[in-house]
Amino acid sequence: MEQEEYIRKYFEGDLSEEEALAFQKLLKEDTAVAAAFEFEKNVKKAITLNKRKALKETFKAYEKPKKSYKWLYAAASIAVLVGLFTWNSFYSTNYDSLYNQYYQTYPNTIAPTVRGTGTTDLKSEAFFAYDTGDYETALSLFTKIYKSTSEDYALFYKGISLMELEQYEDALAVFNNGVFEENSIFKSYSRWYAALSYLKLENKAAATAVLESLTKSENPQREAAIKLLARLE
Amino acid sequence: MKKGKHRVSFFIDLFTSCPTIVLMNNEKLLISSLKSDDPIVIKKFYEENKKGFVFFASRYQLDQEAITDIYQDAVIALIENAKKGSIDDLKSSLSTYLFGIGKFMIYKKLKKDKRTISIDDGEFPEVAFDMYEEEEINLQLALLRKGLKKLGEQCQKVLQLFYYEEKKLDEIQELLDYTNKDVLKSQKSRCLKQLKEIIKER
Numbered sequence: 001m002e003q004e005e006y007i008r009k010y011f012e013g014d015l016s017e018e019e020a021l022a023f024q025k026l027l028k029e030d031t032a033v034a035a036a037f038e039f040e041k042n043v044k045k046a047i048t049l050n051k052r053k054a055l056k057e058t059f060k061a062y063e064k065p066k067k068s069y070k071w072l073y074a075a076a077s078i079a080v081l082v083g084l085f086t087w088n089s090f091y092s093t094n095y096d097s098l099y100n101q102y103y104q105t106y107p108n109t110i111a112p113t114v115r116g117t118g119t120t121d122l123k124s125e126a127f128f129a130y131d132t133g134d135y136e137t138a139l140s141l142f143t144k145i146y147k148s149t150s151e152d153y154a155l156f157y158k159g160i161s162l163m164e165l166e167q168y169e170d171a172l173a174v175f176n177n178g179v180f181e182e183n184s185i186f187k188s189y190s191r192w193y194a195a196l197s198y199l200k201l202e203n204k205a206a207a208t209a210v211l212e213s214l215t216k217s218e219n220p221q222r223e224a225a226i227k228l229l230a231r232l233e
Numbered sequence: 234m235k236k237g238k239h240r241v242s243f244f245i246d247l248f249t250s251c252p253t254i255v256l257m258n259n260e261k262l263l264i265s266s267l268k269s270d271d272p273i274v275i276k277k278f279y280e281e282n283k284k285g286f287v288f289f290a291s292r293y294q295l296d297q298e299a300i301t302d303i304y305q306d307a308v309i310a311l312i313e314n315a316k317k318g319s320i321d322d323l324k325s326s327l328s329t330y331l332f333g334i335g336k337f338m339i340y341k342k343l344k345k346d347k348r349t350i351s352i353d354d355g356e357f358p359e360v361a362f363d364m365y366e367e368e369e370i371n372l373q374l375a376l377l378r379k380g381l382k383k384l385g386e387q388c389q390k391v392l393q394l395f396y397y398e399e400k401k402l403d404e405i406q407e408l409l410d411y412t413n414k415d416v417l418k419s420q421k422s423r424c425l426k427q428l429k430e431i432i433k434e435r
Binding site: 063 | 272275276279280301305306308309312313371373374377378380381382392393395396397399401402422425428429
């Protein structure tokens with residue numbers, strides 16, 4: 001058998017026992033054959049090792065954490081939101097802060113609270129409640145008083161109580177529909193507080209309208225109305 | 234009486250082996266995909282078996298990097314044996330076989346690191362594989378590894394089929410559609426000569 005055949009049969013796995021022994025003998029005796037055989041064995045090893053390395057590289061790539069843009073998108077979204085929020089705060093009307101700047105609880109100018117005088121009429125009780133911040137009680141008492149006496153102070157303070165209780169829609173009902181004596185101080189103030197209620201309810205149009213009418217007449221809140229109007233623009 | 238019994242047991246065997254047959258068909262499909270280097274199938278196989286292997290290997294006190302390394306080598310060995318046709322008649326499932334290889338590799342590594350082993354020797358894979366020690370200082374080998382890349386495509390194909398996939402010339406002749414075996418023989422011979430020339434140029 002030719003040396004090439006021995007080598008080929010070796011790699012094909014077809015050497016019989018006898019042939020294998022003969023091949024071994026040949027390798028010992030013929031250095032050229034031994035070299036050729038060694039060469040082909042190295043070729044086999046080389047191809048195999050290259051293949052293994054290639055696969056290993058592929059597998060290493062599987063393990064590599066993929067470049068994730070998730071965080072980038074998350075950060076970008078947050079940035080956009082923060083931007084919007086900030087822009088929104090600066091450029092849009094901040095109703096709450098304006099309201100807080102211009103609203104003041106209207107003081108008790110009717111019945112200065114004097115305790116211990118013995119008189120426990122409804123009016124004193126109502127104003128006592130109002131002065132001590134018990135607006136719930138004040139509300140119910142003023143409502144009662146107005147029902148029986150129809151005096152506009154009761155209506156007015158009812159409205160303020162409602163504002164204190166943050167029931168702005170009800171307060172508006174009182175200030176808009178209530179009948180106040182012409183030229184009474186309560187009439188102009190009811191307009192003012194109506195405007196503030198609209199403001200709190202973020203009804204810019206209505207608030208502006210009421211404030212404008214306030215600027216056109218003489219009343220204690222005219223200056224304030226002008227200022228607030230300017231802020232609203 | 235005997236005949237009847239045989240007939241019955243035949244059907245019973247057929248029936249009970251049905252699910253096994255289905256499983257085997259899936260495995261056969263998998264093996265042929267691995268043989269053809271299907272990247273999607275390979276990746277899926279890799280990922281599906283990794284968790285289980287890592288869990289299995291964690292009892293041997295090896296760090297994650299070493300376990301991953303061994304796992305990768307085990308999968309590579311499996312693919313290699315698939316290509317050689319060694320696992321065409323595999324009795325167990327591919328995953329079992331894979332774990333067997335991995336276990337063997339762990340055993341070897343622990344031995345190398347001179348660690349005390351408590352591996353049950355009996356459970357090594359049915360099919361062996363060559364673990365070439367890459368630390369071998371073999372200049373010709375190193376040169377060949379580089380030189381092979383410079384060979385033409387046809388040569389690379391022929392040599393790969395013969396030496397790596399351990400196919401016989403008859404088979405290769407059919408696969409690559411050579412007119413006859415002698416034409417193929419001379420082609421292979423030419424390729425080896427070319428390779429010799431390439432590595433001579435240093």
